[in-house]
Amino acid sequence: MSQSYPFSAIVDQPEMKQALLIAAVDRGIGGVLVFGERGTGKSTAVRALARVLPEDEDTADGGVVPVVDMPLGVTEDRLVGALDIEKALTSGEKSFQPGLLAKADGGFLYIDEINLLEDYLVDLLLDVAASGENIVEREGLSVRHSAKFVLVGSGNPEEGELRPQLLDRFALSVDTKTPDSIETRVEIVRRRDRFDRDPDAFVEEWTADEQALTSRIARARSELAAIETPDSALTAAARLCASLGTDGLRGELTLIRAARAVAALDGETMLTAHHIGRVAPAVLRHRLRRDPLDETGSNARIERALAELDLS
Structure with missing residues (x-):
C-alpha cells in the first residue's frame, strides 16, 4: 500500500487544514470547497486527512476510510449505481451494482476540477451528501443504501466558477495560494523531497503527530x-x-x-x-x-x- 503524505507535515494553508478538520469532527456539516492555484496541496490534504481519522468511521472495511476520486467524465450510473448487466444476461437475475457513492460511504468523495462538472451531477451529489442516503430506482430495481461521506471539491478559479446556488450548499469554502515567504517555500520543498526519497522513513517521523491528531479528532467528536x-x-x-x-x-x-x-x-x-x-x-x-x-x-x-x- 502506497504511503500518503502525513497531514501533520503539511506546511502553510491553515484555513484549508482547519476546514477539513471541521468536516472530520462534524461530518454532517456539509462539504468543503477548496479553490486555488494548482500545486497548493489540495488533493494531498484530503488524502492525508483520511489516514488520521478515528476508526469509528461507518465503513464496510473495518474502519479503513476510503478516499474515492470521482472523474469528470463519470456517468450517472457509475456514480449512483445501476443494474448489473452481466449478471442479468448470464443468470436472468436483477442485481444492483454499487457505484462510487457506495464506495465512498464512511469516507471522502473527492472531485478535482468540480467547477467543470456537469450541473445535474453536482445537484445529485449535494442532495445525497445532505441526506446521507442514495436511492436508486430503475429497471425494476429499488435500492436504498447509506452514502455518508464528506464531499470535497477543488478547482482552479481561472477555469470557471460554480453556480451561486451550488456554492451555498457547501458548508465551507477556502482559498489556497502559493506562499510568498521564501522560508515557507523552502520548507515545503524540503519536506516533500524527503517524503519522495524515502516515504516510509518520513511517515515514521510524523507517526506521533499523526496519532495525536487522530486522538484530537476523536475527542472533539465525543465532546461536540x-x-x-x-x-x-x-x-x-x-x-x-x-x-x-x-x-x-x-x-x-x-x-x-x-x-x-x-x-x-x-x-x-x-x-x-x-x-x-x-x-x-x-x-x-x-x-x-x-x-x-x-x-x-x-x-x-x-x-x-x-x-x-x-x-x-
Missing part, C-alpha cells in the same frame, strides 16, 4: 454535543451575517456548527465570539452577494466586518 452555546455567540453570528447582508439563515447555522467544531478541537467547553471569527471567512465568503458599489473582495469585506464587530 456538550459544547455550551450561549446567546452571546448566537448574537455574534447573527450580527456578522446581518452586517454582511447574507441571504437566509444558513450562514448563521453553519457559523455555529463550524465554530462549535473548532471549540471542540481546541478542547474548550464553551462557544465564544472568538470561535465565530475564526471560521467566518470559510463559512461566509461564498455566501456574499456582489456589491457593484464595493470593489473590495469577499475576504476584505469579511475582515472589515469582523474588525467592526470586534470578532477578529
Whole structure:
C-alpha cells in the first residue's frame, strides 16, 4: 500500500487544514470547497486527512476510510449505481451494482476540477451528501443504501466558477495560494523531497503527530454535543451575517456548527465570539452577494466586518 503524505507535515494553508478538520469532527456539516492555484496541496490534504481519522468511521472495511476520486467524465450510473448487466444476461437475475457513492460511504468523495462538472451531477451529489442516503430506482430495481461521506471539491478559479446556488450548499469554502515567504517555500520543498526519497522513513517521523491528531479528532467528536452555546455567540453570528447582508439563515447555522467544531478541537467547553471569527471567512465568503458599489473582495469585506464587530 502506497504511503500518503502525513497531514501533520503539511506546511502553510491553515484555513484549508482547519476546514477539513471541521468536516472530520462534524461530518454532517456539509462539504468543503477548496479553490486555488494548482500545486497548493489540495488533493494531498484530503488524502492525508483520511489516514488520521478515528476508526469509528461507518465503513464496510473495518474502519479503513476510503478516499474515492470521482472523474469528470463519470456517468450517472457509475456514480449512483445501476443494474448489473452481466449478471442479468448470464443468470436472468436483477442485481444492483454499487457505484462510487457506495464506495465512498464512511469516507471522502473527492472531485478535482468540480467547477467543470456537469450541473445535474453536482445537484445529485449535494442532495445525497445532505441526506446521507442514495436511492436508486430503475429497471425494476429499488435500492436504498447509506452514502455518508464528506464531499470535497477543488478547482482552479481561472477555469470557471460554480453556480451561486451550488456554492451555498457547501458548508465551507477556502482559498489556497502559493506562499510568498521564501522560508515557507523552502520548507515545503524540503519536506516533500524527503517524503519522495524515502516515504516510509518520513511517515515514521510524523507517526506521533499523526496519532495525536487522530486522538484530537476523536475527542472533539465525543465532546461536540456538550459544547455550551450561549446567546452571546448566537448574537455574534447573527450580527456578522446581518452586517454582511447574507441571504437566509444558513450562514448563521453553519457559523455555529463550524465554530462549535473548532471549540471542540481546541478542547474548550464553551462557544465564544472568538470561535465565530475564526471560521467566518470559510463559512461566509461564498455566501456574499456582489456589491457593484464595493470593489473590495469577499475576504476584505469579511475582515472589515469582523474588525467592526470586534470578532477578529
